[in-house]
Amino acid sequence: MTSHSPQDLVVVGSINVDLTATxxxxxxxxxxVAGGRLRRDVGGKGANQAVAASRLGARVRMVGAVGDDSDGRWALETIRGAGVDVEDVRTARSATGTALIAVDAAGENQIVVCGGANTEVDAGGLTIAATEAVLMQLELSLDLVQEVAAQAPGFVALNAAPAQPLPEGLIERVDLFIVNESEYAAMPELRAARRVAVTFGAEGAAMLVGGEETARVPAPVVSNVVSSVGAGDAFSAALTLAVIAGAPDEQALRTACAVGAATVAHPSAQPPLARLETYA
Structure with a gap:
């Protein structure tokens, strides 16, 4: 895998506190349902992807918002501790976002997100260098996602989750969409996108370029699935880094699936990870 190491990535996205009942x-x-075991972690799709990308070896800065509360300070400390630049994370008037998560014995989950400070993320004054790729999700407002995509001079990836109708201009601007099979089915406009990676859980992932499948890979077998909560975020970070490093579609998918598989074996949505090339 060729690479300009470390790669420069700007993650614009959500920061939450995850309250997870297993x-x-x-x-x-x-x-x-009684008998649950509770844990408390820093999460949010944006924070998960930023931390994963940093642990995979990228140079990452995050754009987001937290509340002026103990959860916000804890989240910033945690994300910074993973090597992410948090200078562009603002302190908002609302409380830090919270996700209420239930995970069963097979690792399947249900999630309710309370956006809180994530609704106040502002791209005003944000400068993105031509050498920086951008990774976003749809836990922030669609208007903000469009604004950042329009001003980014380089590569833009969008994990289009949760699913919602996407405007034509965004479809045309984004270089890489990342969705699961349910999201792909819910957003038929993605058939017109330049490049879309679709995940199928334990069945692996596929890459579509101009609506045509160019690669499909199986997922590694994982015997000790603990939680699937952060798997899609780790996959998104790894795939984005692999693609901007110049990896062919099949290799990029295999690498991302290997990172996703490593994630499901850990209870946290921000598990420890090795450098990206370890999974290639």
């Missing part, structure tokens, strides 16, 4: 099975509508 239970034997997920509750049905209106049902209470």
């Amino acid at each position: 239970v034997e099975r997920l509750p049905r509508a209106g049902e209470t």
